[in-house]
Amino acid sequence: MPRNSQIHTMSANSPHASLYEAFRDPVTHVDLQPVREGLANGSSTAFEFMDGDPGVVDFMAPSPASAADEANLKMYNDESSTEKYRNFLRWLFKTFEVDEDWFRADLLSRLAITDGMKVLVVGCGLGEDVALIQNDIGATGQVHAQDISKSMVKAARASIHAPNVCFSVSNALKLPYKSRYFDVVFHFGGINLFGDLKQAISELERVCKIGGRVVFGDEGIAPHLRGTEYADVLIHNNPLWALEAPMRELPSNADAVTLEYLLGNCFYLITFTPGEGFPKVNLDVPHVGARGGSARTRYYGRLEGVSVETKRKLLDAAQARGISMHDLLEQVIGAQLADAQPRSPQT
Ligand SMILES: C[S@@+](CC[C@H](N)C(=O)[O-])C[C@H]1O[C@@H](n2cnc3c(N)ncnc32)[C@H](O)[C@@H]1O
Incomplete structure (x- = not known):
């Protein structure tokens, strides 16, 4: 990493130039400027383009990985991880007898994307959702997609080369994006294992505009199925299905909260809108009756x-x-x- 390399400013005509405005340094939080080799935080190139590709910024190289990151990288970042993950997806959708393309389109319909929106996909994996979202945002919209695994981002990037899509290799617990930048923030399938669920949800909320939409989900069987043979067999197969929807971890400004269960009611999906703060309340309305007070x-x-x-x-x-x-x-x-x-x- 040439942290002190000479800076060559990047032409504003670069197809990704307007997308780089989304980024900030994930540690110091300062704004970043595009330069020839990557993004600079002042006088040096702090974050390089992955393999010199201006469509992918690598934020992982300088930051030490935590134990949870190491476990995720072991699972998703080795030579065979993309093939293993594809096999897992085939098994999953066959098991629940659902067509993957139909499922993803149905899932993404909850994002209510319209022309010109800025959308972030967290833990994008092989990028199937990124491609579908890119079709919906029109020429003026932006899709940013991130994943901690270089292998996953490489695989996703290989099939998506639109000028309004930009990837980053980064950690969902410390997103390299500005606060309140996105209209919609989406994640599916990995948040249970990001290492700190509350921090991960807090980051999804931070980068979403007030009044925007955060949608995320992962394994967790619906409560009404707990204790049935159906649930027991599935949980035995994958203990992650025993986890519960993390409703208590939502931020206090989460408005219009919905909780659904998808794919055989084995995955929770939570949707919320970041609001201005706690809900409005008037604590001084007098009670009518014998006790009185408020x-x-x-x-x-x-x-x-x-x-x-x-x-x-x-x-x-x-x-x-x-x-x-x-x-x-x-x-x-x-x-x-x-x-x-x-x-x-x-x-
Ligand atoms: C089960 S896959 C889901 C991929 C994709 N969302 C999908 O629907 O197919 C989980 C993804 O989360 C990524 N991941 C794990 N820990 C992460 C972290 N801390 N930050 C960002 N991505 C992470 C993995 O590399 C993997 O690609």
Whole structure:
């Protein structure tokens, strides 16, 4: 890696020039500029094009691989991995008696892609989905596709040479893309093993625009089939099917969340839209009724508790006055405390 090599700026006419604006340094997060050998983060070429191909940027070379990365690379990055993976896919679709092309087209219809969109495919494998998405985005759209395995990216790139498609060899846990860049972010089939599910989902969310769409799925049998012979046989064959859809790992700003099960109900598929933050809520709407108060006072105004007898008397007294227990408590405690001196923080 010639980190200090001389920089030769790349012509803006390069077919991929406008696609490089999507990238950022996955470690320092600085923007990158295209140069002849790759992408530069200041004065040196930090990330080279794979085999000199300007359609593939290699972000893996400088970063050390974690144990999970090593395991994935062992599975997907050796000489025979692409053939082994093809065999696995043939077995999978035969087992569930589903046509792979039909399945992928049906899956991708959930992305609701329209002309001009920017789409990211994470863990793209052999690139079948990339080719289909490329047909849907029109001339002004962009498809970026990444995978940690050079072998997979090479195989995918071999069949896709469109000027609006750009690949990267990179880690899904540290995506080399700018925040809020994509309209749609898609992944299928590998996230359970990326090593840190929460971090992987957080990265899918980070690079997606607010109001965009994140769609991802992997092995995990639907809950209503658990404990059946059907599930037991399949889980025995592939323990990954025992995993559950990671609904608790979704970010707190996930809106319009859907969960479906596909392929014999053995794969979960989660869809969500990144929102501005937590859902909107008004904690101060008063409750009508004997207890009164609001969601805020009931949660934040909890006291030490009184005897059962005192609580009963309080309810009777509140009803006799035609007010809620909350309002009577406010009055009684407020009156008692009216003259009290505030305590110093130490007491
Ligand atoms: C089961 S394959 C799925 C491929 C493709 N999405 C498909 O539907 O056929 C999982 C893919 O995830 C990739 N992968 C594994 N760990 C990764 C990581 N940390 N970052 C990016 N890709 C990863 C593997 O190299 C492999 O290509």
